[in-house]
Amino acid sequence: MCQLLGMNGNTPTDIVFSFTGFATRAAEHADGFGIAFFEGKGVRLFVDDCPASQSPVADMVKRYPIKSRHVIAHIRKATQGRVGLENCHPFVRELWGRYWVFAHNGDLKDFHPHLHAAFRPVGDTDSERAFCWLLQQLAKEHASVPDVPALTATLRELLPTLTRHGTFNFMLSNGDALWAHGSTKLHYVVRQHPFGVARLQDEDMAVNFAELTQPGDRVAVIATEPLTCDEQWTAFAPGELKAFVGGEPVA
Secondary structure, eight states: OOEEEEEEEEEEEOOHHHHHHHHHGGGSOOSOEEEEEEETTEEEEEEESSOTTTOHHHHHHHHOOOOEEEEEEEEOOOSSSOSSGGGOSOEEEEETTEEEEEEEEEEETTOOOOOOTTSOOSSOOHHHHHHHHHHHHHHHHOSSOOOHHHHHHHHHHHHHHHHTTEEEEEEEEOSSOEEEEESSOOEEEEEESSOOEEEBSSSSOEEEGGGTOOTTOEEEEEESSOOBSSSOOEEOOTTEEEEEETTEEEO
16 A cells, blocks of 8 residues: 655644655655645645655655645555556646645545546546546535535545545645545644654654744644654544644644
């Protein structure tokens, strides 16, 4: 299966520390990687069909402290679709005049929905088909971008159609919030005052966040598996959908 990484903060923050540990896991997930950063109305998207543990693009991301309030990253272990740039997550589409970013971990069997011209996959993965279908259904349900509670409710209604086809761990963001769904395996941690030291599980690297933050800062990091060995990560319940706003999950 693939691996997911997301970040949502109440202030623009870089993800260099978490991404460094995350990219190490590409040794077992070697079919490409991608990462997307929201910046205002824009999105910086970096993808490569090389493993993140070997990619010069990934090395650049590790050294480039891009600050964002919403980040989604993915390392791929292909189950459907060839290894190629068009099949690297995250995927980006426009709806209601804004960008939407999506990444998926799982395997949907026999999911071939009827898609309209506005939402068609470029590659041949089940993940991109699911993203196109989700946006198509959201466009049917809402005339313009809904608020976070309304969109969360609509996503919750749509999820059974997808999960009946298989495993559907995903992350989705439109720059207002980050939605995460744990079908089988997903964890999150909220970093806030008082900040402390965190050490990566996969790399000999530690950061004292108290030296890099302000007392009012808050950031949530979501990952398939916990990235650090000395923080309290919370596991999603099977089938749980969470919306993250301002660096924390909201009801």
